[in-house]
Amino acid sequence: KAGVTQTPRYLIKTRGQQVTLSCSPISGHRSVSWYQQTPGQGLQFLFEYFSETQRNKGNFPGRFSGRQFSNSRSEMNVSTLELGDSALYLCASSLNPLGRGQGQPQHFGDGTRLSIL
Amino acid sequence: QKEVEQDPGPLSVPEGAIVSLNCTYSNSAFQYFMWYRQYSRKGPELLMYTYSSGNKEDGRFTAQVDKSSKYISLFIRDSQPSDSATYLCATNAGGTSYGKLTFGQGTILTVHP
Numbered sequence: 001k002a003g004v005t006q007t008p009r010y011l012i013k014t015r016g017q018q019v020t021l022s023c024s025p026i027s028g029h030r031s032v033s034w035y036q037q038t039p040g041q042g043l044q045f046l047f048e049y050f051s052e053t054q055r056n057k058g059n060f061p062g063r064f065s066g067r068q069f070s071n072s073r074s075e076m077n078v079s080t081l082e083l084g085d086s087a088l089y090l091c092a093s094s095l096n097p098l099g100r101g102q103g104q105p106q107h108f109g110d111g112t113r114l115s116i117l
Numbered sequence: 118q119k120e121v122e123q124d125p126g127p128l129s130v131p132e133g134a135i136v137s138l139n140c141t142y143s144n145s146a147f148q149y150f151m152w153y154r155q156y157s158r159k160g161p162e163l164l165m166y167t168y169s170s171g172n173k174e175d176g177r178f179t180a181q182v183d184k185s186s187k188y189i190s191l192f193i194r195d196s197q198p199s200d201s202a203t204y205l206c207a208t209n210a211g212g213t214s215y216g217k218l219t220f221g222q223g224t225i226l227t228v229h230p
Contacts, residue, residue, distance in 0.1 A: 004160075031216050042223060043161075043205065048216030056217045090160055094216065105151055106218060108160035 004109035012115045018079040021112045025072050025093030032074040037088040086116045123221025136193040140206035140221045147208040152191045155203045196228045
């Protein structure tokens, strides 16, 4: 069974540009979450999508947005890029979106490493 | 104060040692607890997943959760050089907040031959 797939793996942009990252969840998983990982702040939650709706949102500015398609694939977009947006962006998917009972854990992709020049 | 606190280390041990990794959390709503392992240039890989207080064992790994003291641990027995990685504890609440994981800072572990 294929894991979570993120594309592209590496990306270099300049300040002021915008970028779109893509995530294909594990087959059958309907919840997709996005995280930003930096050496200083660690792993921070960006947002979660379930059934094409944003269900949870972290403390990031509105420049960070996302969406989910009917096949559960998700994209995140960052507009007006800043130097501080340089990070590893990780996507995770989960089978059980409501964590009832035993729940089901999130599985991560290998991320997109975004560098801002 | 962060909701999940984890000693970043680094931690260096000889091969064969028992490793103990720990996290504390402050939010009583957290119900699910995970340990992930992350190698350089890779995404976090799920090691252990627990729902209730107590111990859960999987091979050389044992996860321990004490909800009364809000303390979670991961023990690695007979550590190997291949265990050298960053270990991340993570937790989340149930219901509609289930999709939001809160992570510790990660502990860098090196196991030397």
